[in-house]
Amino acid sequence: MELDLLVAYRWMRLTRAVDDAIRNLWLTGQGVGGTFNQRGHEAISVGAALCLAGDDVVAPMHRDLGAYLVRGMSPRRLLAHQLGRATGVSRGRDANIHGCGDLSLGIIGFVSHLPQSLPVAVGAAMAFRHRGEPRVALTFTGDGGSITGLFTESLNLAALDRAPVVIVVENNQYAYSTPIAEHSANPDIAARSRAMGVDAVDIDGNDVIAVHRAVQAAVNRARDGGGPTVVVAETMRMLGHAIHDGFEYVPDALLERWHERDPLTLLENRLAAAETETDRIRAIDDEVGVVVDDAVAFARDSPWPDPGEVTARVWATGPGHE
Amino acid sequence: MELDLLVAYRWMRLTRAVDDAIRNLWLTGQGVGGTFNQRGHEAISVGAALCLAGDDVVAPMHRDLGAYLVRGMSPRRLLAHQLGRATGVSRGRDANIHGCGDLSLGIIGFVSHLPQSLPVAVGAAMAFRHRGEPRVALTFTGDGGSITGLFTESLNLAALDRAPVVIVVENNQYAYSTPIAEHSANPDIAARSRAMGVDAVDIDGNDVIAVHRAVQAAVNRARDGGGPTVVVAETMRMLGHAIHDGFEYVPDALLERWHERDPLTLLENRLAAAETETDRIRAIDDEVGVVVDDAVAFARDSPWPDPGEVTARVWATGPGHE
Amino acid sequence: MSDGTYLDAISAALLHEMDRDDRVLVMGEDVAGPFGGAFKVTKPVAERFGESRVRNMPMTELGFIGAANGMALMGLRPVIEVQFADFISTGFDSIVQFAATAHYRWGGAVPWVLRAPADGNLRSGPFHSQNPEAWFVHTPGLKVVAPSTLADAYGLLLSAIRDDNPVVYFESKPLYRALKGSVPGGDAPVPIGVAEIARPGSHCTVVTYGAMRHEATTAAAHLATEGIDVEVVDLRTLKPLDLETVTASVRKTSRVLVVHAANRLAGIGAEIAATVADVCFTDLDAPVKRLGGLDVPVPFSPPLEDAYRPSAATIADSCRELCAW
Amino acid sequence: MSDGTYLDAISAALLHEMDRDDRVLVMGEDVAGPFGGAFKVTKPVAERFGESRVRNMPMTELGFIGAANGMALMGLRPVIEVQFADFISTGFDSIVQFAATAHYRWGGAVPWVLRAPADGNLRSGPFHSQNPEAWFVHTPGLKVVAPSTLADAYGLLLSAIRDDNPVVYFESKPLYRALKGSVPGGDAPVPIGVAEIARPGSHCTVVTYGAMRHEATTAAAHLATEGIDVEVVDLRTLKPLDLETVTASVRKTSRVLVVHAANRLAGIGAEIAATVADVCFTDLDAPVKRLGGLDVPVPFSPPLEDAYRPSAATIADSCRELCAW
Ligand SMILES: Cc1ncc(C[n+]2csc(CCOP(=O)(O)OP(=O)(O)O)c2C)c(N)n1
Numbered sequence A, B: 001m002e003l004d005l006l007v008a009y010r011w012m013r014l015t016r017a018v019d020d021a022i023r024n025l026w027l028t029g030q031g032v033g034g035t036f037n038q039r040g041h042e043a044i045s046v047g048a049a050l051c052l053a054g055d056d057v058v059a060p061m062h063r064d065l066g067a068y069l070v071r072g073m074s075p076r077r078l079l080a081h082q083l084g085r086a087t088g089v090s091r092g093r094d095a096n097i098h099g100c101g102d103l104s105l106g107i108i109g110f111v112s113h114l115p116q117s118l119p120v121a122v123g124a125a126m127a128f129r130h131r132g133e134p135r136v137a138l139t140f141t142g143d144g145g146s147i148t149g150l151f152t153e154s155l156n157l158a159a160l161d162r163a164p165v166v167i168v169v170e171n172n173q174y175a176y177s178t179p180i181a182e183h184s185a186n187p188d189i190a191a192r193s194r195a196m197g198v199d200a201v202d203i204d205g206n207d208v209i210a211v212h213r214a215v216q217a218a219v220n221r222a223r224d225g226g227g228p229t230v231v232v233a234e235t236m237r238m239l240g241h242a243i244h245d246g247f248e249y250v251p252d253a254l255l256e257r258w259h260e261r262d263p264l265t266l267l268e269n270r271l272a273a274a275e276t277e278t279d280r281i282r283a284i285d286d287e288v289g290v291v292v293d294d295a296v297a298f299a300r301d302s303p304w305p306d307p308g309e310v311t312a313r314v315w316a317t318g319p320g321h322e
Numbered sequence C, D: 001m002s003d004g005t006y007l008d009a010i011s012a013a014l015l016h017e018m019d020r021d022d023r024v025l026v027m028g029e030d031v032a033g034p035f036g037g038a039f040k041v042t043k044p045v046a047e048r049f050g051e052s053r054v055r056n057m058p059m060t061e062l063g064f065i066g067a068a069n070g071m072a073l074m075g076l077r078p079v080i081e082v083q084f085a086d087f088i089s090t091g092f093d094s095i096v097q098f099a100a101t102a103h104y105r106w107g108g109a110v111p112w113v114l115r116a117p118a119d120g121n122l123r124s125g126p127f128h129s130q131n132p133e134a135w136f137v138h139t140p141g142l143k144v145v146a147p148s149t150l151a152d153a154y155g156l157l158l159s160a161i162r163d164d165n166p167v168v169y170f171e172s173k174p175l176y177r178a179l180k181g182s183v184p185g186g187d188a189p190v191p192i193g194v195a196e197i198a199r200p201g202s203h204c205t206v207v208t209y210g211a212m213r214h215e216a217t218t219a220a221a222h223l224a225t226e227g228i229d230v231e232v233v234d235l236r237t238l239k240p241l242d243l244e245t246v247t248a249s250v251r252k253t254s255r256v257l258v259v260h261a262a263n264r265l266a267g268i269g270a271e272i273a274a275t276v277a278d279v280c281f282t283d284l285d286a287p288v289k290r291l292g293g294l295d296v297p298v299p300f301s302p303p304l305e306d307a308y309r310p311s312a313a314t315i316a317d318s319c320r321e322l323c324a325w
């Protein structure tokens, strides 16, 4: 698939707007529990998710709001989820952006334990291969997640099976407060991936075109039986890890450098260079604003879950369950 | 330290003889529970352990009988351990070659969960470095262990700290019945190690001189502050994984090839080439025979543990414990 | 039906379900043919279904149970073998954090079975004798079964594979080859969540499961010669617990002993004893007693393991005390 | 002594022990300065002792707890922080298989402390609210503590660090900043294995620990106005359990309720209830009751989490029922 830049812009703008709306709710005391920040990661989650076909699946992590949106999860459900409402994705059961799974949209809900999404995506891909289906699984992890044993175990399984899975590493150079040089003796994640037998490429994670190009190539290769790929996307989280994080640990100079490379600004510049009319961009901004305002209102006005529901739906239905 | 070939021969012969004695006990119905086979691995555990100084430590795994012996654990205690006697290393508490730890000999007892010895050895080395002690930790894992997440996590920690640890990978090309090509997408363990930021060398694990040379270099480097090394020693386990294993999964031709490369035969040939008198070798064999016969008799005649002891020594002594 | 062992019954159940449902596949270390697993449970399965449905895994329990989660979400029905129940702790996160919670949180069904060869009395020491079922019963979202007969080994595995939830299936290693009988066949599922009266009796109740069922019935046979009539309840499923069968028995006998090989301290026996002591408070003529493993790693040497573990003898002693109360 | 919070008491204990014993070091994710940990417990510690004794670890709990095992064997006294108690499952093998068993098996002492920020009521959902203490109490070879006051947070951490065994130290996140008082100082260890009568009473006993101690004393204060006099026993140590203090209280009141925030099913409360119902059989005027979390992952949304968790109100209700029995 060719990347339609305006489509990409719309999803990235929506991602940013939803993220801003969430932060705004929290900063004004309307939040419930904690919430993660997404700013800076929009090109990765959107660019990658746009490469999938309808019956592919994605197993995101905590900076992939854009992937949920692109896959069709509505801002209403996502915001209601974050506010713990009955109308949210998890009906008030899971917090923050955890547990936003919906298999009808091809989204596997994630657990906080990082990087548990990886082996699950690999297993999904193994299932596709087992049944001979031309489907692909996409998943994400951070630089911190890339130094876990589960990362190498997952890559090895994927490579052994030539599983149709694409693993995007969002290298924002920090795991929470810990810089990559302090958590990874070898910060070259692509090299570590190749050593496990998985092809890997390094790309600019703030350039949605680069993200899309690399992930689309990987998705196509996976679908054609070429096996797994790791795409290492360099970026920077531009706000704290989560709403409560003072964020004093990233040097200002570094942030400034990345501020100039804001993924939305970069894309706007591209659009301008491609002589897209400013009006079309602003129309998207306006539409997104309306969507997000509506979603915030919907979430805020949504009912809390019924406490009597707390023990319902522990077990999956099937013989002997209701 | 220069390797004294006759010393190496003596330890390797002792390792083989103890292993044979154990197998003999089991095959004649005198064993208790299960037991692992060591045949083929003698040059690795002996050659590596001979590189350590007195206050270094070793965290072995299940093919490292030679390392226990070289560090000074007596065949009597080891055999009594395997037979579950009160006089054994664990006083009847742990089975097989598990749990043969004795810190007074610088040996850390291992648990079955592979490769748990690795992070423990890395931590021991981190402790040495933390206190500025010129001590080194040596540990072992198999090819199967080298594909676990704990392997990469341990290497990363070692590399980050420049910990004085040497990790010997006993690549016998099988994890139980599973050939390396089936369990590791990239069977180049040294390359995987280097990707984690740890220097690695490949050596012939059946040549005790090669093992000693490589491990001694790594130990010296570690002691001098040069950080960790992985030594990948190629070998072949010449009998089943454990006493009950039918061992039908290794092709005869492969076994034959390795049979010609038996570590003891190789060393005998070297000794012959160095014009060591055959008498001296046979004298060692005889001495070893006496030691092992004595150890078997000791173990067999040793008392069983007192059942009343079963709940003793759960807690380490110290304030509030007795 | 043919003659065979408890182990054969497990193999037979796998064969039956894999014939019936091509979503079922087996995965684990060394399970593929011709080797067929450390205990050879999957040997006939690998012979019949080959490598695509009986798949060797690297020694990476966390990763491959994680992969089983993904396979199950995509509609397969993986039957995972961990080589020993002891190694279940290596894959812990993939079980207790992901598989156990997915359905409650967002409706993702994870229909796998994890076969865990458990229990001791084989002189295998601390790392090949564990009974870790309490960890999983305490964890919301898992089902846990522990068959003790050929019929249950077969029938509970059928039900576990057909269940839409993650089911941990504890196999009893001491019964593998020691317990013989006729190997079931055909469509004979045993429902999850239903206990069995292994032996009816009137003087006291022994609630147990796994290999201890046989110790208990041996004790009961012996006690019968002394005029003590013991009812033995085999739980069969540890989660969800069939408390009705248990409390009905207790109301009949008014004396109860709970027995398992796992560590007694904070084991499942505590849950059963606490519940019985509560809901049957006015029915009890004696305190609810418990027997279980001692609070130490499972020791290796025969005298130590024997001291560690309940047996027909210690069960009989406890029943005598209970009936004399 | 200065005024501060439960969290400050933990920091103060670390500062005190690290001053006193240079074998003590802190390790965990994001613990180093200037960040000082997700909850800032180690911030003052990092400021005073710097990077060599307050060490950032990669997000590899299995590996770095394994490394702590090696450090402890070599004579250091690592104090490990897992960022949330929920992530303890990621390092499970290094805890339950290696650290817990080394001394029993071969005499290797592993003197570390694992600090685990636990419990909920903060609307943090299934992965930042867990109370996994039962897994560790059931596992032979570990000690487990769960302080609920500033004095105990301080004193039990001193004792835990000085103990020659692996000690899991469960911190109560809901108390971190909500519980204020004077921060202890100096050499004020609280012994491991000794419960405390948090409130004396005569009509019934509530056995509890952690944040639930405060729910229980709140309930007790309220019930006092109704003429019900509740004794609250704070276990403080979960392994080894101080059953003497518990049974002495039960013999006095003859009615007992066991309360914890962790899942009630097969939780520690089951062990206590089963033991009390057994050893105090003739002393009890009512069945031993239990309150605990429901058998579901800790839900996020306030109405659900409130329904999930015991509270002063449900404790009071249970006490009323118990005393009316
Ligand atoms: C197993 C585990 N340990 C600890 C945490 C707590 N934690 C949440 S996010 C995070 C940092 C993750 O860093 P990275 O993988 O680089 O992703 P990023 O947040 O930078 O996008 C940590 C340590 C966790 N989620 N899982």
Ligand SMILES: Cc1ncc(C[n+]2csc(CCOP(=O)(O)OP(=O)(O)O)c2C)c(N)n1
Residues within 6 Å of the ligand: B063, B112, B113, B114, B115, B141, B142, B143, B144, B145, B146, B170, B172, B174, B175, B176, B237, B241, C029, C059, C061, C083, C087, C090
């Ligand atoms: C975590 C874990 N899972 C499974 C096992 C069972 N097991 C014992 S040895 C072994 C194979 C190990 O292979 P390798 O590391 O190559 O060592 P080798 O036995 O070949 O020397 C397995 C799977 C184990 N010990 N630990």
Ligand SMILES: [Mg+2]
Residues within 6 Å of the ligand: A142, A143, A144, A170, A171, A172, A173, A174, A175, A176
């Ligand atoms: Mg990061």
Ligand SMILES: [Mg+2]
Residues within 6 Å of the ligand: B142, B143, B144, B170, B171, B172, B173, B174, B175, B176
């Ligand atoms: Mg091997």
